[in-house]
Amino acid sequence: MSLHLWIIPLLPLTGAAINGLLGKRFPKAVVNAIALGSTASAFAYALYVAVQFMGLPADQVPHIERYATWMTAGSFTAEFGIYLDQLSLVMLLIVTGVGFLIHVYSVGYMEHEGGYYRFFAYLNIFMFFMLTLVLANNYLLMFVGWEGVGLASYLLIGFWFLKDSAANAGKKAFITNRVGDFAFLIALFLLIKHFGSLQYETVFKALTAYPVEASAGLLTAIGLLMMVGASGKSAQIPLYVWLPDAMEGPTPVSALIHAATMVTAGVYMVARSNAVFNRAPIALAVVAVIGTLTAIFAASIGMVQTDIKKVLAYSTISQLGFMFMGCGVAAYGAGIFHLMTHAFFKALLFLSAGAIIHGLGGQQDMRHMGGLRKYMPYTFWCMTIATFTIAGFPPLAAFFSKDEILWKDWSSGNHVIWLIGLIAATMTSFYIFRLWFMTFFGEYRGTTPEDSNHGHESDDAHGGRGHGTPHESPMVMIIPLMILAVLSLAGGWVGMPAALGGSDRFDHFLDPVFHSTAEAVPGAETAALAAEGHTEHEQTSTELLFMLISVGAAAIGFLGAWFLYYKRTDLPAKIVQGAGGLYTFVLDKYKVDEFYGAAVIRPIVLASTNILWKGIDATLIDGAVNESAAGTQDISDGVRRMQSGNIRSYAGWVAFGAAVVIAFMVWKGVR
Amino acid sequence: MIPLSYYLVLSAILFACGVAGFLIKRNIITIFMSIELMLNAVNLTFVAFAADLRMLSGHVFVFFVMVVAAAEAAVGLAIIIAVFRTRETLNVDRVNLLKL
Numbered sequence: 001m002s003l004h005l006w007i008i009p010l011l012p013l014t015g016a017a018i019n020g021l022l023g024k025r026f027p028k029a030v031v032n033a034i035a036l037g038s039t040a041s042a043f044a045y046a047l048y049v050a051v052q053f054m055g056l057p058a059d060q061v062p063h064i065e066r067y068a069t070w071m072t073a074g075s076f077t078a079e080f081g082i083y084l085d086q087l088s089l090v091m092l093l094i095v096t097g098v099g100f101l102i103h104v105y106s107v108g109y110m111e112h113e114g115g116y117y118r119f120f121a122y123l124n125i126f127m128f129f130m131l132t133l134v135l136a137n138n139y140l141l142m143f144v145g146w147e148g149v150g151l152a153s154y155l156l157i158g159f160w161f162l163k164d165s166a167a168n169a170g171k172k173a174f175i176t177n178r179v180g181d182f183a184f185l186i187a188l189f190l191l192i193k194h195f196g197s198l199q200y201e202t203v204f205k206a207l208t209a210y211p212v213e214a215s216a217g218l219l220t221a222i223g224l225l226m227m228v229g230a231s232g233k234s235a236q237i238p239l240y241v242w243l244p245d246a247m248e249g250p251t252p253v254s255a256l257i258h259a260a261t262m263v264t265a266g267v268y269m270v271a272r273s274n275a276v277f278n279r280a281p282i283a284l285a286v287v288a289v290i291g292t293l294t295a296i297f298a299a300s301i302g303m304v305q306t307d308i309k310k311v312l313a314y315s316t317i318s319q320l321g322f323m324f325m326g327c328g329v330a331a332y333g334a335g336i337f338h339l340m341t342h343a344f345f346k347a348l349l350f351l352s353a354g355a356i357i358h359g360l361g362g363q364q365d366m367r368h369m370g371g372l373r374k375y376m377p378y379t380f381w382c383m384t385i386a387t388f389t390i391a392g393f394p395p396l397a398a399f400f401s402k403d404e405i406l407w408k409d410w411s412s413g414n415h416v417i418w419l420i421g422l423i424a425a426t427m428t429s430f431y432i433f434r435l436w437f438m439t440f441f442g443e444y445r446g447t448t449p450e451d452s453n454h455g456h457e458s459d460d461a462h463g464g465r466g467h468g469t470p471h472e473s474p475m476v477m478i479i480p481l482m483i484l485a486v487l488s489l490a491g492g493w494v495g496m497p498a499a500l501g502g503s504d505r506f507d508h509f510l511d512p513v514f515h516s517t518a519e520a521v522p523g524a525e526t527a528a529l530a531a532e533g534h535t536e537h538e539q540t541s542t543e544l545l546f547m548l549i550s551v552g553a554a555a556i557g558f559l560g561a562w563f564l565y566y567k568r569t570d571l572p573a574k575i576v577q578g579a580g581g582l583y584t585f586v587l588d589k590y591k592v593d594e595f596y597g598a599a600v601i602r603p604i605v606l607a608s609t610n611i612l613w614k615g616i617d618a619t620l621i622d623g624a625v626n627e628s629a630a631g632t633q634d635i636s637d638g639v640r641r642m643q644s645g646n647i648r649s650y651a652g653w654v655a656f657g658a659a660v661v662i663a664f665m666v667w668k669g670v671r
Numbered sequence: 672m673i674p675l676s677y678y679l680v681l682s683a684i685l686f687a688c689g690v691a692g693f694l695i696k697r698n699i700i701t702i703f704m705s706i707e708l709m710l711n712a713v714n715l716t717f718v719a720f721a722a723d724l725r726m727l728s729g730h731v732f733v734f735f736v737m738v739v740a741a742a743e744a745a746v747g748l749a750i751i752i753a754v755f756r757t758r759e760t761l762n763v764d765r766v767n768l769l770k771l
Contacts, residue, residue, distance in 0.1 A: 655694065
């Protein structure tokens with residue numbers, strides 16, 4: 001049975017083509033109809049596919065569709081095909097669903113912007129590439145999507161390309177991603193060399209013959225390279241630096257690409273490659289360590305940022321760290337679960353932030369906000385749900401997913417990771433409530449209507465236009481917020497853990513993806529299963545205890561933020577005074593950008609300038625070309641004199657030539 | 672019988688005279704005559720070889736050359752007359768309208 005899955009990515013591509021090529025002449029309503037229509041129908045078709053998929057017998061999962069051979073080189077073939085299993089189905093629904101909501105929201109947010117059609121064409125092309133990425137049935141096609149979303153991200157970060165900072169942020173994102181992509185490519189080359197294929201089913205089947213690598217080996221190398229690729233796309237240490245800058249793009253872009261979908265591609269890739277990682281414990285450990293470090297590192301930066309979008313950007317990096325933390329202890333299901341809830345609540349956070357920025361005429365600095373609760377009640381309530389969700393209060397979505405990750409960390413014996421994760425969760429709660437209190441409570445600290453919007457930070461949606469008091473956003477922006485709020489509220493219930501009377505449905509749903517390959521390897525799922533050696537009851541009570549600890553951590557963060565930013569708003573300044581250099585150090589993001597600038601970028605720029613440009617390009621290549629041109633000219637200058645136009649001199653040359661030939665023949669002898 | 676080499680040397684001398692005349696002279700008529708001289712030097716070679724080797728093809732070739740030379744003379748003289756009518760000179764160095 002064919003589900004004709006190719007329709008799903010092709011719908012947004014069609015939308016992008018129509019809007020991108022012809023959209024300039026269309027009125028906004030037509031652009032909306034095309035962009036939203038293609039995304040909505042993609043989502044609707046995805047729902048249909050989901051229903052059909054549920055009805056498939058177990059032996060037909062994964063459902064693979066092949067359409068054409070893409071290329072053949074020797075024994076290597078790559079094809080256009082689609083691989084639908086539980087994992088790609090979840091990703092498919094997230095991408096089309098959240099993507100559609102953000103399209104709707106963008107209609108309101110981008111209303112007053114130039115390049116309206118261009119924006120939607122880019123969004124649609126992003127959807128196309130993201131769907132290619134998650135649906136591909138081989139790594140090469142996935143890589144096409146992987147690069148394509150990078151392109152879309154570049155285009156959208158630099159959407160306001162007249163602004164230098166936006167153009168630079170786009171470049172930074174693209175180049176940083178290239179570093180990761182390079183590693184990913186090498187991983188693919190290794191796969192080709194040793195398995196002769198990039199088709200998922202071929203590679204995964206071949207992998208079952210491999211034992212778990214006790215020491216570093218081929219699979220460890222592939223896993224590590226893949227992780228470098230993932231850390232580029234998913235903004236993990238050491239390649240996370242592009243994501244905060246990516247906030248230069250319009251806020252819906254930040255929500256869709258740099259929070260909900262694209263940045264999770266790395267997590268998806270790691271989860272998809274679980275067959276590799278399960279056999280390479282060293283690479284898996286590196287995934288966990290990188291995730292953990294990123295989670296706490298980014299959360300600590302997020303605690304001091306004042307730009308509302310920057311806080312959310314660091315929060316995204318930190319939450320992605322949590323996902324890798326889950327994947328790193330082979331709890332891929334937990335990682336993907338968090339990916340899903342994160343897509344809901346982080347999209348909601350960003351869109352709410354966008355609504356705030358929209359309502360304040362482009363103000364992004366939280367120090368100039370405050371008291372917005374009464375100006376934008378809908379936004380406030382949506383944001384409140386998102387805030388409590390990300391902080392991890394039950395029974396909201398992220399409570400279940402984050403708690404599952406922490407629990408898997410503990411139960412797999414990685415207590416240090418669990419502890420750091422818990423601290424990061426506390427920080428998460430603190431910075432998000434800090435944002436909440438600074439934005440919605442207290443007095444409005446913005447400027448009066450007359451002189452508003454001359455602020456230095458007014459570089460988003462309405463930059464440059466006069467703006468009155470804060471106002472609520474139009475309904476077209478509020479309704480997506482509400483839907484996402486419902487999802488953030490209830491989205492976690494599908495993964496209700498057994499300890500709370502649920503049945504862990506989400507995990508079991510994904511089980512076939514992660515265990516079909518793992519079962520052949522006894523040691524692979526030690527992590528998740530080790531704890532199950534205990535008695536059922538003992539484990540349940542431990543799990544409940546850990547939930548209490550998680551909630552306690554969230555509550556500490558809440559109380560801390562409440563005390564500092566609601567009760568005693570004078571205290572933060574004093575603490576800053578006391579902390580001195582440390583505070584500015586964290587505020588400057590630990591000077592990582594400066595460090596990279598000095599350690600990597602500057603040497604490269606110097607070497608490029610002095611060796612590659614002035615040395616090789618200007619001297620060698622240009623020199624060779626110029627010299628050969630000048631030499632030709634010199635020779636021609638001399639030879640030109642033969643062409644005198646005087647018949648008798650030509651005849652003379654003929655006679656001379658004949659004489660030379662005759663002399664030669666006489667000298668050599670005629671025969 | 673006169674040896675073949677005598678004919679060949681005479682022919683070479685005639686040809687050299689033709690070449691020299693062609694290179695040195697400026698008058699078109701003289702140049703034209705020099706060309707005829709070269710042609711006939713070649714003719715002489717042909718005939719000498721033909722007589723020496725007792726083969727008819729040399730003679731036949733001479734007739735070809737003479738026919739071509741006659742045709743060339745007709746066309747060439749016509750051109751010379753035309754040139755003289757327009758330029759009023761027979762100096763080849765001054766027939767240079769096509770030169771840059």
